[in-house]
Structure formats: structure tokens, C-alpha cells
Amino acid sequence: xxxxxxxxxxxxxxxxxxxxxxxxxxxxxxxxxxxxxxxxxxxxxxxxxxxxxxxxxxxxxxxxxxxxxxxxxxxxxxxxxxxxxxxxxxxxxxxxxxxxxxxxxxxxxxxxxxxxxxxxxxxxxxxxxxxxxxxxxxxxxxxxxxxxxxxxxxxxxxxxxxxxxxxxxxxxxxxxxxxxxxxxxxxxxxxxxxxxxxxxxxxxxxxxxxxxxxxxxxxxxxxxxxxxxxxxxxxxxxxxxxxxxxxxxxxxxxxxxxxxxxxxxxxxxxxxxxxxxxxxxxxxxxxxxxxxxxxxxxxxxxxxxxxxxxxxxxxxxxxxxxxxxxxxxxxxxxxxxxxxxxxxxxxxxxxxxxxxxxxxxxxxxxxxxxxxxxxxxxxxxxxxxxxxxxxxxxxxxxxxxxxxxxxxxxxxxxxxxxxxxxxxxxxxxxxxxxxxxxxxxxxxxxx
Amino acid sequence: xxxxxxxxxxxxxxxxxxxxxxxxxxxxxxxxxxxxxxxxxxxxxxxxxxxxxxxxxxxxxxxxxxxxxxxxxxxxxxxxxxxxxxxxxxxxxxxxxxxxxxxxxxxxxxxxxxxxxxxxxxxxxxxxxxxxxxxxxxxxxxxxxxxxxxxxxxxxxxxxxxxxxxxxxxxxxxxxxxxxxxxxxxxxxxxxxxxxxxxxxxxxxxxxxxxxxxxxxxxxxxxxxxxxxxxxxxxxxxxxxxxxxxxxxxxxxxxxxxxxxxxxxxxxxxxxxxxxxxxxxxxxxxxxxxxxxxxxxxxxxxxxxxxxxxxxxxxxxxxxxxxxxxxxxxxxxxxxxxxxxxxxxxxxxxxxxxxxxxxxxxxxxxxxxxxxxxxxxxxxxxxxx
Numbered sequence: 001x002x003x004x005x006x007x008x009x010x011x012x013x014x015x016x017x018x019x020x021x022x023x024x025x026x027x028x029x030x031x032x033x034x035x036x037x038x039x040x041x042x043x044x045x046x047x048x049x050x051x052x053x054x055x056x057x058x059x060x061x062x063x064x065x066x067x068x069x070x071x072x073x074x075x076x077x078x079x080x081x082x083x084x085x086x087x088x089x090x091x092x093x094x095x096x097x098x099x100x101x102x103x104x105x106x107x108x109x110x111x112x113x114x115x116x117x118x119x120x121x122x123x124x125x126x127x128x129x130x131x132x133x134x135x136x137x138x139x140x141x142x143x144x145x146x147x148x149x150x151x152x153x154x155x156x157x158x159x160x161x162x163x164x165x166x167x168x169x170x171x172x173x174x175x176x177x178x179x180x181x182x183x184x185x186x187x188x189x190x191x192x193x194x195x196x197x198x199x200x201x202x203x204x205x206x207x208x209x210x211x212x213x214x215x216x217x218x219x220x221x222x223x224x225x226x227x228x229x230x231x232x233x234x235x236x237x238x239x240x241x242x243x244x245x246x247x248x249x250x251x252x253x254x255x256x257x258x259x260x261x262x263x264x265x266x267x268x269x270x271x272x273x274x275x276x277x278x279x280x281x282x283x284x285x286x287x288x289x290x291x292x293x294x295x296x297x298x299x300x301x302x303x304x305x306x307x308x309x310x311x312x313x314x315x316x317x318x319x320x321x322x323x324x325x326x327x328x329x330x331x332x333x334x335x336x337x338x339x340x341x342x343x344x345x346x347x348x349x350x351x352x353x354x355x356x357x358x359x360x361x362x363x364x365x366x367x368x369x370x371x372x373x374x375x376x377x378x379x380x381x382x383x384x385x386x387x388x389x390x391x392x393x394x395x396x397x398x399x400x401x402x403x404x405x406x407x408x409x410x411x412x413x414x415x416x417x418x419x420x421x422x423x424x425x426x427x428x429x430x431x432x433x434x435x436x437x438x439x440x441x442x443x444x445x446x447x
Numbered sequence: 448x449x450x451x452x453x454x455x456x457x458x459x460x461x462x463x464x465x466x467x468x469x470x471x472x473x474x475x476x477x478x479x480x481x482x483x484x485x486x487x488x489x490x491x492x493x494x495x496x497x498x499x500x501x502x503x504x505x506x507x508x509x510x511x512x513x514x515x516x517x518x519x520x521x522x523x524x525x526x527x528x529x530x531x532x533x534x535x536x537x538x539x540x541x542x543x544x545x546x547x548x549x550x551x552x553x554x555x556x557x558x559x560x561x562x563x564x565x566x567x568x569x570x571x572x573x574x575x576x577x578x579x580x581x582x583x584x585x586x587x588x589x590x591x592x593x594x595x596x597x598x599x600x601x602x603x604x605x606x607x608x609x610x611x612x613x614x615x616x617x618x619x620x621x622x623x624x625x626x627x628x629x630x631x632x633x634x635x636x637x638x639x640x641x642x643x644x645x646x647x648x649x650x651x652x653x654x655x656x657x658x659x660x661x662x663x664x665x666x667x668x669x670x671x672x673x674x675x676x677x678x679x680x681x682x683x684x685x686x687x688x689x690x691x692x693x694x695x696x697x698x699x700x701x702x703x704x705x706x707x708x709x710x711x712x713x714x715x716x717x718x719x720x721x722x723x724x725x726x727x728x729x730x731x732x733x734x735x736x737x738x739x740x741x742x743x744x745x746x747x748x749x750x751x752x753x754x755x756x757x758x759x760x761x762x763x764x765x766x767x768x769x770x771x772x773x774x775x776x777x778x779x780x781x782x783x784x785x786x787x788x789x790x791x792x793x794x795x796x797x798x799x800x801x802x803x804x805x806x807x808x809x810x811x812x813x814x815x816x817x818x819x820x821x822x823x824x825x826x827x828x829x830x831x832x
Contacts, residue, residue, distance in 0.1 A: 067620070068619075068620025068621070068622075069617075069620050070617075070618055070619045070620025070621070071618050071619075071620075072619075072620075073620045097622060097638070097801060097804075098801060098802050098803065098804040099801070099804045099805065099806060099807075101804060102804030103804075122595070123595065123597055123620065123621075126539065126541050126597055126802070127802055127804065128802050128803045128804060129803075129804040147593075147594055150593065152593045153590075153593045153594075156589055156590065156593050159589075160586050160589070263673050263674060263710070264673070264674075265605055265606070265607040265608060267607035267608075267610075267631070267632070271634075274611075278611070350582060353585065353611060354581060354582065354585060354605075354608040354610075354611050354612075355608075355610065355611045355632075356581075356605070356607040356608045356610070356611075358581065358605060358607075358608065360580075360581075360674070361581070361582060362582075363580060401586070402590060405575070405586075405587060405590040405591070406590065406594065408573040410550070410574065410575070410576070411550060411575060411576040411578065412550070412576075
């Protein structure tokens with residue numbers, strides 16, 4: 001079997017399965033290039049640098065530290081105070097807004113020790129009292145680096161797609177079986193509302209403990225899994241078309257969410273619930289860890305287990321799958337339940353991120369999820385598709401949305417761009433896989 | 448892939464001269480990135496590119512198509528990168544993000560434009576529309592926080608859900624200003640909130656309704672929008688005045704009865720359907736109060752279909768241009784009007800004051816005013832139509 005072309009065929013296989021990763025990389029490169037901007041050091045490191053440059057001044061100085069009241073700004077001010085040489089004296093540390101700085105400057109002048117040096121961050125350097133002051137202003141040095149590639153921003157991108165990406169796992173499985181699930185957007189709302197209502201009514205709202213939060217979250221997920229199971233039943237047992245069933249479920253579930261929430265925002269949710277959506281573990285949000293681990297599990301299931309092979313088999317040819325002993329109906333039940341369950345999980349995460357629940361959450365998200373799956377190379381005809389491709393698809397959508405905000409594109413243009421990029425990405429995927437031929441394109445016009 | 452990008456750089460650089468300074472290529476030039484890439488790639492470009500294509504088994508046609516699509520992507524992205532991008536490299540300008548509820552409603556556009564105008568040249572202003580989605584707005588706020596904007600002016604899509612992203616901004620030390628809808632989250636720090644006094648506006652609407660019914664009373668319909676705090680307050684103020692009217696001695700025969708209160712979604716088509724249903728149930732309606740102009744116009748459409756325009760008086764809210772035109776033509780009786788431009792101007796003024804180190808009020812309520820047909824006829828803004 002050893003042939004000289006083996007290396008090449010591996011490469012081709014990779015391009016076939018994960019070709020979209022090139023589009024993702026391409027977008028990232030372009031965005032990195034167009035978002036190059038001045039960046040400042042922040043936090044303790046910046047403070048040390050500013051302190052050092054003040055220390056280079058030989059004669060004693062009165063130093064005023066002016067920063068906004070962000071978390072990193074506090075570290076910045078503390079490290080300046082620690083590192084500053086003894087001959088200089090800190091006359092005031094102002095950690096709020098321009099008004100307080102202006103007052104502090106005046107007070108310093110009145111008390112006979114006017115500020116000679118103002119240590120400020122990039123943000124506070126722009127405040128009028130600082131800019132107009134005659135004192136010497138020292139701020140952290142700036143360097144050029146793309147806004148897009150700032151670690152903060154990359155984390156934000158991962159965070160913004162978690163919900164879409166998690167639901168897209170279930171959607172990929174459903175689409176591989178040649179089905180579709182339009183109800184996931186509504187399930188996000190249902191799960192968020194169920195979780196919110198449970199916390200509010202059963203566990204005492206803002207005073208809810210960790211146990212209560214777990215129960216409520218699991219209840220939200222469980223309800224959605226049951227709805228998914230019901231949808232699967234309708235599709236498998238009555239052979240109804242998935243499109244119609246899930247379209248009906250979409251309306252039905254949105255209605256239930258509206259009834260449950262009484263059309264109001266549920267905001268009686270304790271701060272500790274933020275942990276799921278906004279908590280960090282080793283510098284990466286917990287929800288992002290969750291997303292990656294779910295993808296690892298899904299990858300294993302889809303590529304290494306019987307269940308995974310059977311899902312592909314059902315989508316490829318249902319009849320053939322049935323004849324070769326696959327229990328098609330059970331597979332359908334499983335995929336729709338999983339899809340509902342993951343949508344429920346997505347809803348709980350949204351609820352945690354916004355620390356409130358409302359029946360209008362997740363509106364149109366089903367379409368974004370489907371777009372992520374399709375951009376990721378899964379065929380709507382079923383039988384084809386890769387879980388990791390979907391992750392790439394979700395990242396492409398996230399990168400485009402984030403990138404458009406970074407280059408300050410207005411939202412009308414954003415819609416046009418997002419639409420075009422999805423079309424082009426899918427087209428490109430086709431071309432990469434070699435499924436587009438010049439002959440075929442010409443035949444459209446010749447017929 | 449790496450090679451594809453290099454190729455693009457090569458081509459975009461050639462077109463840079465033609466397309467002026469707004470192109471992606473111009474920015475690439477400015478950043479100096481392109482020069483480096485070009486130099487590094489120059490020697491290997493042609494040979495390696497073709498080798499790669501052969502390696503991947505590409506035909507000539509596919510190569511062309513793929514390249515074309517890549518170019519389109521570059522072009523689309525390039526178009527969105529306007530002058531603002533170049534301006535952002537000047538560190539002296541303060542970056543202000545205006546995040547409005549939606550750009551579909553002219554109310555918010557007026558507000559944002561007025562704020563931008565008032566802020567002037569020393570600020571670099573960017574406006575984002577949130578599509579009425581709390582989740583989308585949260586992501587937009589997050590994106591601006593990461594970019595370290597100097598101030599944010601937000602008209603929240605959801606009074607509660609906006610709390611979480613505003614907290615992120617607080618943590619990053621970015622001052623937040625709100626307009627129109629207030630943030631109800633108690634743990635956030637808002638520098639200033641500018642809004643219409645909706646309760647007072649609701650009372651004005653009630654007065655207008657009593658006046659419209661000519662002290663005769665009758666059955667009326669309220670089209671509400673419970674999702675927005677502001678609209679709840681309008682209905683509250685309205686009911687307050689109607690109740691007071693009903694209890695006043697001498698008004699026993701001029702009772703005004705709210706026979707139905709229906710959700711209007713604050714837009715035309717939904718409120719048109721709701722009004723039609725209400726008209727089927729109550730043929731004797733004499734008045735409708737709708738919480739904003741689109742909802743009022745929906746009601747008017749339903750009334751006109753049923754040919755009941757002489758019997759039923761409609762009171763709207765907002766004073767958007769479409770609403771004012773309808774008042775001029777006698778389709779809507781009166782509106783308590785809001786002043787979105789004033790709202791934007793005040794917000795901008797407070798942002799400026801904040802940076803200047805002046806003291807600012809935490810809230811600023813703008814009283815609405817009643818606007819009748821006579822006002823509309825004298826309105827210069829409407830004269831050209």
C-alpha cells in the first residue's frame with residue numbers, strides 16, 4: 001500500500017476536512033494588519049516602568065498619581081508607590097475621575113506642595129485637568145501591536161462564541177443525520193428563564209446558595225433535554241419533517257418562555273452565579289474551558305465510537321443504515337436530545353453572563369448556529385461533516401463579528417459583510433474540496 | 448495559506464495608489480507591516496506559490512477563482528475600514544463609543560448624531576446599534592472595553608441585563624453614561640443618566656386624552672410595551688391622570704374606562720393587529736393611547752381600515768417625524784414629544800464636563816411637551832413635505 005503519493009493524499013484529506021481553518025487564519029492575519037494601534041503596558045509592570053523613569057530625575061519631586069478606578073489601575077498605582085525612590089514624595093493618589101484629579105491638583109497648590117510630576121495611565125493622560133496641568137506628565141511607554149491580537153481580545157472572541165459553539169456541537173450531529181433543529185434559539189431562552197425562575201422562586205433569589213444555583217442550572221438543562229427528546233420523538237416516531245417540527249417547537253418554546261417569565265426580566269440572581277459565564281481559570285474563562293472540553297468529548301464520540309459512526313450512517317443513507325442493523329430511531333432520539341441539552345447549557349451560560357433571564361434571549365441564534373455548522377464544512381444533505389470543522393466555523397463567525405467592531409464598522413455594513421463572508425466561505429470550501437468545476441459553472445448559462 | 452496572503456499583499460499594494468488613503472493597503476503601508484512581508488516574500492513568492500499549488504493539486508481555473516474570492520474578502524474588509532481607523536493612532540483624541548438600542552428607530556439615530564455633533568472634533572466617536580438584543584449589546588460593550596475606549600454612552604436594550612457588561616467597563620476604569628433607558632442594576636457605577644421624564648409624559652398623554660374626548664368620556668384602549676421600563680412609566684402616568692379624572696366630582700357621566708390593555712411590541716404591524724382585534728370586541732371605543740409613535744400609527748392603520756377615524760382619537764408618544772406628520776394630517780390627535788436631540792446633546796455635554804473635571808449630576812430628566820395639530824402646522828421641520 002505504500003505509495004509515493006501518501007503524503008500528498010494526507011494533506012488533501014486535511015484540506016478536505018478542515019479547509020476552513022485557512023479562511024480563519026486569513027481573516028486573523030487581515031484583522032491583525034488593519035488593527036495595529038498604540039498599546040500601553042498596564043498593571044504592575046507599567047507602574048514599575050513609570051516609577052523608574054521618575055527615579056531617573058535627580059532632584060526630589062512631588063508626585064501625584066492619577067488613574068481611573070479599574071482593577072489594573074489599582075495595581076499600577078500600588079507598584080509606583082512601592083518602587084518610587086525615597087527622595088520623591090507622593091502627595092496624592094487619585095483613583096477615580098478627572099474631577100477628583102482637578103480637586104487634588106488644586107489642593108496640592110493651596111497646601112504649598114504643588115505637583116511637579118503626574119504619573120498617569122494612557123487613559124488618564126487624556127483628562128483635561130491632567131493635560132492642561134503644567135506638571136511633567138509621565139505615562140507608560142507605548143508600543144505598536146494589533147488590537148486584534150491583544151490577549152484580552154482573543155479571550156473575548158472565545159468567550160463570545162462559547163454559546164454558539166456549544167450548541168453547534170448538537171446541531172452538527174443533527175445536521176449530519178440530515179435533519180435540522182430550528183428550536184435551539186428558543187431553547188436558550190427557555191433554559192435561561194427556567195433557571196432564573198427557579199433561582200428566584202425556589203432558592204430565594206439573590207440569597208441563593210451554590211446548591212440552589214446548581215439545581216436551577218441543571219433544571220434548565222434538563223427541561224431543554226426533555227424538550228429535545230420530545231422533538232426527537234415527533235420526528236422519529238411520526239416521521240414528521242424535522243424542519244416543520246422544530247419550526248413549530250421554536251414558536252411553542254418561545255411562547256412558554258414568555259409565559260414563565262411573565263415577559264419580564266428576571267434579575268433576582270446572586271452574584272456568585274457569574275462564576276459559570278464570567279469566572280476565570282488559569283486566565284481563560286470557565287465557559288471557554290467548558291466549550292473546549294465538550295468539543296474534545298464530541299470529537300471522540302463522533303470519530304472513535306460506534307455511536308458516532310452510526311450517526312454518520314443514518315445521515316448518509318437511512319435505509320442502508322437500518323438494513324445494516326443501526327437503530328435509526330434511537331439515533332435520532334439521541335441527537336435531538338443532545339442538541340436540546342446543549343442548547344439548555346447555552347441558555348444557562350447566557351443567564352450567567354448577563355446575570356438576568358429574559359424570554360427574548362437567543363432570538364435568531366439558531367441561524368447563527370446553523371451558519372457556524374455549515375461554514376465549518378458540514379453538508380446540509382447529511383452524512384458529512386466534522387465536529388472540529390464546526391468549531392472552526394464558530395470561530396470564523398466570532399472573529400468576523402469581533403473584527404468588525406474593532407474596525408468600527410457600523411451595524412448595517414456588518415450584516416452585509418457577515419452575509420457575504422458566509423457565502424464566500426462556503427463557496428471557498430466547495431472549491432477547496434474540488435467540487436466546483438468550470439464546466440459546471442458554464443453549464444448553468446448554457447442550459 | 449501563508450503564501451496566499453503574501454500574494455494578496457502584493458496585489459493590494461499595487462492598487463494602493465489608485466484607491467486613496469482609505470484602503471486596507473494604505474493602512475498596511477502605514478503600519479510598515481507590508482514592507483517587511485513584501486521583502487521577505489519577494490524571493491520565494493513565485494516559485495513556492497506554484498509549487499504549493501501543484502502540491503495541493505490545483506488546476507489553473509481553481510487557482511484563479513480562489514484568488515478572486517480572497518481579493519473580494521480583502522475588499523469587503525477594506526471598505527469598512529474608514530478614516531476613523533487612521534485617526535485612532537492619534538492618542539490625544541478621546542475615544543467615545545455610543546451604543547444605541549437599535550439604529551432602525553430614528554429616535555436613537557437622532558440621539559447619537561446630536562451627541563456626536565456636540566462632542567465635536569476633540570473626540571473620536573463611533574456608534575453601534577444593538578438590534579434590540581441585550582446579548583449583542585453586551586458583546587459590543589465588551590469589545591469596546593477591550594479596546595480601552597475612554598468613555599461609553601449607552602442606551603440600554605435591557606435595563607437589567609446591561610448591568611453585567613457595564614460592570615466590566617467599571618472594572619476596566621471606563622466611565623459609563625446612559626441615556627433614555629436607565630440601568631437598574633444597583634452594583635454599577637453610572638456617571639450620568641439623561642432621560643425623558645416618562646411619568647410626566649404619561650400624565651400629559653392622560654391630559655390630552657381627556658381633552659380629546661371633550662369631557663364626554665367613554666371606552667379606551669391602551670397599547671403598551673411592558674418590556675421597556677420607560678413605557679411602563681408612561682402607562683403608569685397615563686392611568687394616574689385618568690383615575691383622577693374619573694374620581695373628580697361632576698365627572699360621573701364622563702367616566703373614561705380602559706377596557707383593554709394590549710402588548711404592542713412598540714411597532715406598527717403588531718399594534719395594527721392588536722387594535723383590529725380590540726375593535727372587533729369593542730365597537731364603541733373612543734380613544735387609544737399608544738406608548739410610542741410606531742404603535743400609534745399601527746392603531747391608526749387599523750382604525751382607518753375599519754373607517755372609524757371620526758369616532759376614535761389616538762394619542763401617541765415620542766414625537767418622531769412620522770408621528771408629527773400624522774399629527775399634522777389629523778391622524779393622531781396629540782403626542783407628548785420627547786427630545787432625542789436634546790438628550791444626545793445633554794449626554795455629550797456631561798461627557799465633556801466629566802473630562803474637564805467639572806461636577807456632574809447623576810441624573811437629568813427632560814420634561815416632554817404636548818404637541819398638537821396646530822404645533823405641527825407651524826413646525827418648520829415638516830414644511831417641506
